[in-house]
Amino acid sequence: MPLRHWETAGNAPIRVRPAKAGAIYFVALVMLSFLIAQGWALVQMRDVEIDNARIATFNMTRALAQQADDTLRAADVALVGVVDRLNAEGMAPSLLAQIERLLKQTAAKLPALDGVNVYDAQGRGLITSRQQITSSFDIADREYFQYHARNNDTQAHVGTPNTSRVSGALILPISRRINHADGTFAGVAVATIEIAYFREFQARFKLENQGAIMLMTDTGIMVTRRPFDASLVGADVTRGPVFKMYRSTGPEGTAVMTAKVDGIERLYSYRHLDHYPLVVASALSMNDVLAAWRKNIERTLATGAVLLFVLMVFGLRLIALIGERERAQQALTEAQHALESVNRELERLSLQDGLTGLSNRRHFDMALEEEFKRAMRAHTPLALLMIDVDFFKRFNDTYGHPAGDDCLKQLGTALRLAHSRPGDLAARYGGEELVVLLPNTDTGGAAELAERFRQAVLEQAIPHAGNPAGFVTVSIGVASCRPGRNQASGNALIEAADKALYRAKDGGRNRVCADLPKLRSMVG
Numbered sequence: 001m002p003l004r005h006w007e008t009a010g011n012a013p014i015r016v017r018p019a020k021a022g023a024i025y026f027v028a029l030v031m032l033s034f035l036i037a038q039g040w041a042l043v044q045m046r047d048v049e050i051d052n053a054r055i056a057t058f059n060m061t062r063a064l065a066q067q068a069d070d071t072l073r074a075a076d077v078a079l080v081g082v083v084d085r086l087n088a089e090g091m092a093p094s095l096l097a098q099i100e101r102l103l104k105q106t107a108a109k110l111p112a113l114d115g116v117n118v119y120d121a122q123g124r125g126l127i128t129s130r131q132q133i134t135s136s137f138d139i140a141d142r143e144y145f146q147y148h149a150r151n152n153d154t155q156a157h158v159g160t161p162n163t164s165r166v167s168g169a170l171i172l173p174i175s176r177r178i179n180h181a182d183g184t185f186a187g188v189a190v191a192t193i194e195i196a197y198f199r200e201f202q203a204r205f206k207l208e209n210q211g212a213i214m215l216m217t218d219t220g221i222m223v224t225r226r227p228f229d230a231s232l233v234g235a236d237v238t239r240g241p242v243f244k245m246y247r248s249t250g251p252e253g254t255a256v257m258t259a260k261v262d263g264i265e266r267l268y269s270y271r272h273l274d275h276y277p278l279v280v281a282s283a284l285s286m287n288d289v290l291a292a293w294r295k296n297i298e299r300t301l302a303t304g305a306v307l308l309f310v311l312m313v314f315g316l317r318l319i320a321l322i323g324e325r326e327r328a329q330q331a332l333t334e335a336q337h338a339l340e341s342v343n344r345e346l347e348r349l350s351l352q353d354g355l356t357g358l359s360n361r362r363h364f365d366m367a368l369e370e371e372f373k374r375a376m377r378a379h380t381p382l383a384l385l386m387i388d389v390d391f392f393k394r395f396n397d398t399y400g401h402p403a404g405d406d407c408l409k410q411l412g413t414a415l416r417l418a419h420s421r422p423g424d425l426a427a428r429y430g431g432e433e434l435v436v437l438l439p440n441t442d443t444g445g446a447a448e449l450a451e452r453f454r455q456a457v458l459e460q461a462i463p464h465a466g467n468p469a470g471f472v473t474v475s476i477g478v479a480s481c482r483p484g485r486n487q488a489s490g491n492a493l494i495e496a497a498d499k500a501l502y503r504a505k506d507g508g509r510n511r512v513c514a515d516l517p518k519l520r521s522m523v524g
């Protein structure tokens, strides 16, 4: 039965509930295991979150590229119409006026357009989709003008972004060369797209806190960027991570990189436009991508820490309980030993004669009954010595009662020394009478022991003025029997030994007498 309470040495009760503490410990352990499994799953989830972000930026980039491509294409279509007619029909003022009217109508339908202008071979303005052309309308120094003046190709050219001299808006020019009939340089038709148009479209996407969108030329010139910074329009970004990746990887790709502009680590997805020399990139910051995942990890870690703490507390409690249990068990064992020792001592005292240290009458009676039965079962002899101190009354009278007690003590010691077999039992039968019960001993053996004791008493030479021998002497009656099944007690043995003792007294004392006739009569 499990112990629940113990008393300590200081009587403070110790409440021990190891089963309850163990149960809580077990539950916490199971929860912690579950959390570890969840934590492992969360670690795997990091890659899933990044993959999802990769798909999101890929789709965003695709939409941005499509919009940019469509915007440029719409402007370019307007240019192609103008350039084809001028190439074919020359640049007569009447034709120019006609085309200008058409341009104004076309431009009105294209919200992205800042304007469409035609310049002559010197860079002077000829026609415009705007209200009117001004005298300062000269773009000979513009990069796209110089490009077309040098290169006789029929492709559209996307120039570097700049500030419009007419509207003051930030613009991206797309232009085409106009040739004379002989193929010589006749001028340039240019459509300018408001960079704000790209910014408005970029603003529609959800980028979280630190996301970014970029539009740049495939030669590494920034067109626009979200978050917008006007100083970056037209900036060289060839050393930036997106351009480098574009150069090394190809027309589209995805990678985690750190931006040169703001030092933030982002997941980038970029794409080259299908028809124009521009590159679009969109990016989500890794902080945003992994924010939810990190929150989950933190929550799991916090719960794990709490559970670990609970485990630790209950683990320590369990250890303390086990210690308490062991201490209590030890105290209990010690108390049991002490009790057993006290019981043994009490039992010894209850069976011992206080004066001589021999067994007392009670012990003798118990031993006689037991040995009698044992002898009956084993068919072995049982002998008894009945010892009486000669003239002891006179001894007391002469030397006093305390001296008589000392004398009895001495005789007790001598008697203990005289019998050597462990089964023998020497006892004080009453007054100055002593007995020795001798299992498995016949009359002859018992008489030998009796004589040895009588001699031992003589050798002690205890002075006894009232004894004719001058010293203390003893008379001993010896009897033995072989108990039969029909004899139930040892009383007959006592009587026989007592009679033999009387004969020893009658015979002159200081002698041993054996009750041989009685012995024979008791054999069953």
Ligand SMILES: Nc1nc2c(ncn2[C@@H]2O[C@H](COP(=O)(O)OP(=O)(O)OP(=O)(O)O)[C@@H](O)[C@H]2O)c(=O)[nH]1
Pocket (backbone or CB within 6 Å): 388, 389, 390, 391, 392, 393, 394, 396, 400, 401, 402, 403, 404, 405, 408, 430, 431, 432, 505, 509
């Ligand atoms: N000192 C002392 N004396 C005891 C004790 N028990 C019995 N006696 C005395 O022993 C004496 C026994 O005397 P008796 O029975 O007359 O026998 P006796 O004087 O020994 O003479 P015999 O037996 O005939 O030799 C009595 O005086 C008892 O008082 C005891 O425990 N201590």
